[in-house]
Structure formats: C-alpha cells, structure tokens
Amino acid sequence: DGGITQSPKYLFRKEGQNVTLSCEQNLNHDAMYWYRQDPGQGLRLIYYSQIVNDFQKGDIAEGYSVSREKKESFPLTVTSAQKNPTAFYLCASSIGGTPYGYTFGSGTRLTVV
Amino acid sequence: LAKTTQPISMDSYEGQEVNITCSHNNIATNDYITWYQQFPSQGPRFIIQGYKTKVTNEVASLFIPADRKSSTLSLPRVSLSDTAVYYCLVGDMRTGRRALTFGSGTRLQVQP
Numbered sequence: 001d002g003g004i005t006q007s008p009k010y011l012f013r014k015e016g017q018n019v020t021l022s023c024e025q026n027l028n029h030d031a032m033y034w035y036r037q038d039p040g041q042g043l044r045l046i047y048y049s050q051i052v053n054d055f056q057k058g059d060i061a062e063g064y065s066v067s068r069e070k071k072e073s074f075p076l077t078v079t080s081a082q083k084n085p086t087a088f089y090l091c092a093s094s095i096g097g098t099p100y101g102y103t104f105g106s107g108t109r110l111t112v113v
Numbered sequence: 114l115a116k117t118t119q120p121i122s123m124d125s126y127e128g129q130e131v132n133i134t135c136s137h138n139n140i141a142t143n144d145y146i147t148w149y150q151q152f153p154s155q156g157p158r159f160i161i162q163g164y165k166t167k168v169t170n171e172v173a174s175l176f177i178p179a180d181r182k183s184s185t186l187s188l189p190r191v192s193l194s195d196t197a198v199y200y201c202l203v204g205d206m207r208t209g210r211r212a213l214t215f216g217s218g219t220r221l222q223v224q225p
Binding site for chain 1: 147149154155156157158159162200202212213214215216217218
C-alpha cells in the first residue's frame, strides 16, 4: 500500500542535541511538507519541497533544517537552535498537476528532556 | 494567500446534522476549498474538496455559494467518532508551488 511513513513515533531529545525526523513516501508525489503542531493549536508550516534538491522555508523555519536528495525522502533536523522543540511533527506530500489534497503521515512526537 | 475564518468549537449530539461554515473573503480564482479532519495524535485526513456549488461524497457535503466567499461543510447524522478538529483550507494545490496554511480549525464535540 502507498503512503507516508514517519519514524520514530516518539522521540526524546536532550537539550542541546540535534535530532533528525524521518519521512518517507512511496506515493510518487512531487511535493513534501513539514508541519509542527503544539497542543490545542493548528498546524504551522516549517519547510516544504516541490522537487528534489529544492526546498523553501515556511512560517517557522528557524532552528530547523531539511534536505531533499531523493523524491521519496524529506528528513527534518531539529537543531539545538530551536528554542522550544517539544511538539508534534507532521510530514505530508502532494502530487502536482491536480488539485488533490495532502496525504499526511502519522506524526512524530518530540519531547525535550 | 486567502485567509480563512471558522468557529473555534461546536457541540452536537449523535444523529444530528452538523454544519461548519468557513469564511474566505479573499479567495482567488484558481483556489479550491478543501476540508480536513484530525483526530488527536494523528495526521489530518482529507474529507472533501470543491470549487463551486455543491460536492458530495460518502462522508460529507460541501456547499459553496456563487461568490465563493464562504463554504459550509455538512456532516449528516454525526456519531461519537466524528469528534475531531476540522480544518478549512483555501488555495491552489495543483502545482504545489505554495504550501497551504492550516488555521486553528473547528473542534467538534459530539455527545451521546
């Protein structure tokens, strides 16, 4: 079955450490996205990528970095520069050329300890 | 980018019809209206999408007036499992050129 896989589901990080969240899709979608969700809040866009080797900052990119070396993969690194990284992180993808919506992964809950 | 306004929360009872209205006064010609549903600790799930008039699928209906400045998601005969947050998004998803923004959504609570 096609879909988006995010791993791990739960992640704990010590302050000052970088951590990378994985996002893989086998839907052959062109575009991929990273959102952050805080408790009781909506989703905020961190980064997105339309094609391989290209990505754009979203509304809250500071303290995060991404790469898009393969069409299937769009990992997100939460750096030590991110002051409040504890949140629920969601990866999504979409296909260009048609007005279809986003397909989301099941998310990664990151907790700084 | 068209901004959307929707109620923060709504309450309903099982078996009732629920209508959630979204305002999007600045919708552009190429924009579509898309609704998502999100359960706690899960990613949002696509419900329905439309451009004008009425769209219906097995889950919901979407009503869009001629001026397209608002839209209404209609959930027929809700059940407890429809308790979730519902997001209204407006934008042109065809090219992926610009990612869409999710607002705070409408938190629907269905009671027995």
